[in-house]
Amino acid sequence: xxxxxxxxxxxxxxxxxxxxxxxxxxxxxxxxxxxxxxxxxxxxxxxxxxxxxxxxxxxxxxxxxxxxxxxxxxxxxxxxxxxxxxxxxxxxxxxxxxxxxxxxxxxxxxxxxxxxxxxxxxxxxxxxxxxxxxxxxxxxxxxxxxxxxxxxxxxxxxxxxxxxxxxxxxxxxxxxxxxxxxxxxxxxxxxxxxxxxxxxxxxxxxxxxxxxxxxxxxxxxxxxxxxxxxxxxxxxxxxx
Numbered sequence: 001x002x003x004x005x006x007x008x009x010x011x012x013x014x015x016x017x018x019x020x021x022x023x024x025x026x027x028x029x030x031x032x033x034x035x036x037x038x039x040x041x042x043x044x045x046x047x048x049x050x051x052x053x054x055x056x057x058x059x060x061x062x063x064x065x066x067x068x069x070x071x072x073x074x075x076x077x078x079x080x081x082x083x084x085x086x087x088x089x090x091x092x093x094x095x096x097x098x099x100x101x102x103x104x105x106x107x108x109x110x111x112x113x114x115x116x117x118x119x120x121x122x123x124x125x126x127x128x129x130x131x132x133x134x135x136x137x138x139x140x141x142x143x144x145x146x147x148x149x150x151x152x153x154x155x156x157x158x159x160x161x162x163x164x165x166x167x168x169x170x171x172x173x174x175x176x177x178x179x180x181x182x183x184x185x186x187x188x189x190x191x192x193x194x195x196x197x198x199x200x201x202x203x204x205x206x207x208x209x210x211x212x213x214x215x216x217x218x219x220x221x222x223x224x225x226x227x228x229x230x231x232x233x234x235x236x237x238x239x240x
Contacts, residue, residue: 001050003047004019005018006043006047006048007019007044008044008160009044009215009217011161011215011217012163012164012165013162015030015031016029016030016039017029017030018030018050026059028059028060029060030048030050030062030064034050034061035048039217046066046067048066048067049065051063080230080231083228084227084229085120085224085226086121086221086224086225086226086227087111087121087123087225088220090125090126091126091130092136093136094157095125095156096136096193097209100206100208104205106178107200107202107204108202110175111224112224115175117172117207118173120170122169122227122229123209124167124220125161125167132194132198135194135198136194138195139189139192162215166227166229169235170206170207172206172207173204173205173206175202175205176203178199180196182203183196183201211235212235213232216230
């Protein structure tokens with residue numbers, strides 16, 4: 001057996017890479033199915049013990065064990081943590097918010113009303129793709145300023161970031177009730193990334209957003225929930 005640290009995770013595709021020690025210094029592929037918890041708690045920086053296996057000339061890490069630390073639960077608190085509010089969104093709207101195109105989040109409920117302007121949240125990406133029939137593209141093209149390449153970029157997450165993880169931090173502003181007439185305003189629609197009839201009636205301003213330094217594996221839940229995350233993943237200036 002040998003050991004090494006996790007250097008990269010591709011959570012949405014359920015695999016990652018571990019850096020070997022000693023002679024086995026090449027980064028090795030591993031699939032979450034070979035982890036004791038099937039990847040529920042794995043994070044970049046975790047040390048793994050594994051066996052190097054070869055299949056059709058390709059090496060990978062198998063029979064993996066965590067070197068140290070309690071692994072009895074699907075979520076764990078690293079040593080230096082901060083407790084954060086978290087909410088979940090599906091693609092492509094999660095990427096639009098994280099890339100700061102989407103500056104209004106609308107819901108048919110009062111999920112954000114208990115939280116004052118300035119509250120910071122982590123953005124979790126759900127497993128599904130929101131089925132809007134690609135109408136968001138029509139909205140994004142409506143003022144003629146975005147090319148197809150621009151739109152594709154705004155709908156994308158950085159390499160190594162994917163579904164089933166917290167990927168960004170954002171700060172909210174005020175939350176207000178809106179009318180259908182409000183929501184059908186072209187500028188409002190572009191801020192939401194959806195036509196007025198497809199939007200929720202409660203609108204929350206997204207003041208700013210930024211991708212985390214690395215994605216954090218978090219089990220998604222409905223509404224707003226809390227999670228302990230490693231402080232080192234938060235971009236500079238957000239916890240001051």
